[in-house]
Amino acid sequence: MASENMHESDLPFSPACERNKQPIGEVLQRLLADDSRVLEIGAGTGQHAVYFSSLLPGVEWLATDVAENLAGLKARFALESRGRLPEPLQLDVRDQRWPSGPFDVVYTANTLHIMPFELTPLLFQGAARVLVSNGLLLCYGPFMDQGVHTADSNRRFDVSLRQRDPEMGIRDTVEIFRMADAVGLQPTDDISMPANNRILVFRKKATPATGRQSG
Ligand SMILES: C[S@@+](CC[C@H](N)C(=O)[O-])C[C@H]1O[C@@H](n2cnc3c(N)ncnc32)[C@H](O)[C@@H]1O
Numbered sequence: 008m009a010s011e012n013m014h015e016s017d018l019p020f021s022p023a024c025e026r027n028k029q030p031i032g033e034v035l036q037r038l039l040a041d042d043s044r045v046l047e048i049g050a051g052t053g054q055h056a057v058y059f060s061s062l063l064p065g066v067e068w069l070a071t072d073v074a075e076n077l078a079g080l081k082a083r084f085a086l087e088s089r090g091r092l093p094e095p096l097q098l099d100v101r102d103q104r105w106p107s108g109p110f111d112v113v114y115t116a117n118t119l120h121i122m123p124f125e126l127t128p129l130l131f132q133g134a135a136r137v138l139v140s141n142g143l144l145l146c147y148g149p150f151m152d153q154g155v156h157t158a159d160s161n162r163r164f165d166v167s168l169r170q171r172d173p174e175m176g177i178r179d180t181v182e183i184f185r186m187a188d189a190v191g192l193q194p195t196d197d198i199s200m201p202a203n204n205r206i207l208v209f210r211k212k213a214t215p216a217t218g219r220q221s222g
Contacts (some may be wrong), residue, residue: 013082023117024054030201031055031116031147032062038143038208041065043111046137048130049118050095051076053083060091069106071098100129108137116147119183120165123174128186135190140213144192147206150180158203183207 039045042065050056050070060068070080070092080095096106100122113134119127134144149161156162161177168175184194187209196208 013086015086018083018086019052019076019079021052021054024052027116027147027201027204028055028058031206032059034198034200034206035059035063035114035145038145039063039066039112043067044108045069045112045114046106046108046110046134047071048098048100048113048115048134049073049121050080051117053080053087053095055114055116056080056092056095057083057087060088064091067093069093069110070095071106073097073099100126100133105133105137109139109142110137111139111142113138113142113144114147115145119146119148119150120168120177121175124176124178124182127178127183128189131186131190131192134209135192135211138211140211142211143195144187144209144211145206146183146209147200147204149177149204150183150207151177152180154179157205161203180207 041063044067047056047068047070050072053070056068056070060066072080072095074097077095077097084092084095098105115130118130122130131144138144149164151157151161156165156177165177168177187194191212192209193212194207195210198206198208200206
């Protein structure tokens with residue numbers, strides 16, 4: 008459907024986003040500087056981008072997603088963003104070229120259990136490339152620890168994901184932290200969120216200054 012002909016009721020909609028946007032927003036208010044530049048991966052319906060851009064008006068929020076979600080994102084922004092959001096961009100974590108930024112924050116919600124596990128390192132590599140030194144990667148969603156689910160509802164969700172598509176599934180923080188470490192992203196926080204979700208926070212290690220050697 009052409010985005011200019013879409014109405015609010017036609018927009019892709021996630022009830023979960025409506026429930027989680029406020030608690031996530033409270034965390035973003037704490038973690039982000041007023042003028043942060045944020046790159047969102049897998050923006051989905053765009054509900055987060057619209058809400059956070061209104062909650063954090065000084066923040067520059069660049070939403071991206073794979074090709075199939077772009078029309079819905081554009082349509083939502085045209086109807087709801089009131090000029091606060093730039094055009095969303097097409098980005099698959101497999102792409103060689105990412106928006107160069109640099110960005111202060113890379114934000115992604117509910118993507119790691121959806122994209123095939125083998126693509127997860129690409130998300131971490133891409134984030135590490137486009138973040139400024141000391142920039143943050145924020146990953147919202149359900150995670151397990153050392154093969155153990157943190158709640159029975161997450162275990163059931165994991166089973167249902169894997170039945171839907173064997174490439175989906177709740178990821179283990181052990182593997183996530185290993186991938187992050189491989190690209191210089193240091194875990195700095197693990198924030199409990201409603202409904203047994205978490206926000207994993209990673210900071211890009213500062214690159215040591217390469218001063219001229221004397222003598
Ligand atoms: C469950 S939706 C989450 C959408 C939104 N972030 C939210 O919290 O509602 C999963 C998202 O991951 C995105 N995704 C899946 N594979 C991807 C990939 N290879 N690169 C970028 N995004 C991907 C999907 O397009 C989709 O928008």
